[in-house]
Amino acid sequence: MTVFEGTFHRDPSTLRFALVIGRFNDLVTGKLLSGCQDCLKRHGINIDPQGTQVDYFWVPGSFELPMVARRVAISGRYNAIICLGAVIRGDTPHFDYVAAEAAKGVAAASFQTGIPIVFGVLTTDTLQQALERAGIKSNLGWNYALNALEMASLMREIHRELPAPTYPYLDSPTADEPPSLPVSPE
Numbered sequence: 647m648t649v650f651e652g653t654f655h656r657d658p659s660t661l662r663f664a665l666v667i668g669r670f671n672d673l674v675t676g677k678l679l680s681g682c683q684d685c686l687k688r689h690g691i692n693i694d695p696q697g698t699q700v701d702y703f704w705v706p707g708s709f710e711l712p713m714v715a716r717r718v719a720i721s722g723r724y725n726a727i728i729c730l731g732a733v734i735r736g737d738t739p740h741f742d743y744v745a746a747e748a749a750k751g752v753a754a755a756s757f758q759t760g761i762p763i764v765f766g767v768l769t770t771d772t773l774q775q776a777l778e779r780a781g782i783k784s785n786l787g788w789n790y791a792l793n794a795l796e797m798a799s800l801m802r803e804i805h806r807e808l809p810a811p812t813y814p815y816l817d818s819p820t821a822d823e824p825p826s827l828p829v830s831p832e
């Protein structure tokens with residue numbers, strides 16, 4: 647049998663990435679973005695927005711990340727998408743709603759589209775904790791970029807080596823016997 651795993655170096659110049667970044671708490675998300683760019687650059691990716699390898703999409707906050715990530719994913723243009731956000735707990739339950747929707751939405755968008763979408767959203771109790779993870783102690787933006795490189799490479803390998811999925815493969819009892827699809831009214 648075969649072992650499949652992503653690499654961080656094979657054909658980097660042929661990969662395309664989309665970065666979706668929340669403006670909310672941009673003191674933190676800007677630093678995550680820098681870490682992310684540094685990692686991509688050091689792995690041979692041209693991070694110039696005028697180039698062909700990385701596009702940048704800014705959204706108001708983490709709540710908007712899934713919608714834009716999903717739309718970007720179904721363009722078919724990118725090997726992986728990285729969502730960057732920072733949700734910091736305040737005095738109200740707002741944090742829980744934004745963090746939960748961002749996490750669920752990013753997972754759903756990735757699952758629905760089959761494109762790797764990295765969940766690069768910090769969820770912390772304080773701004774200090776967020777900053778520590780965005781450059782003061784370490785910069786998780788770097789790790790998120792590594793995750794994207796690994797998943798882009800792994801999925802490319804899987805697409806190359808495994809048979810194409812047979813639609814509607816999730817529901818079909820066997821590939822030869824697809825379930826009947828509902829007929830839409832005239």
Ligand code: INI
Nearest residue numbers: 668670706707708709731732733734744
């Ligand atoms: N968005 C964040 O990215 N982080 C936060 O901490 C945050 N808080 O706490 O409110 C936040 N809110 C904005 C939200 O993401 C949406 O942009 C807004 O609700 C409009 O849909």
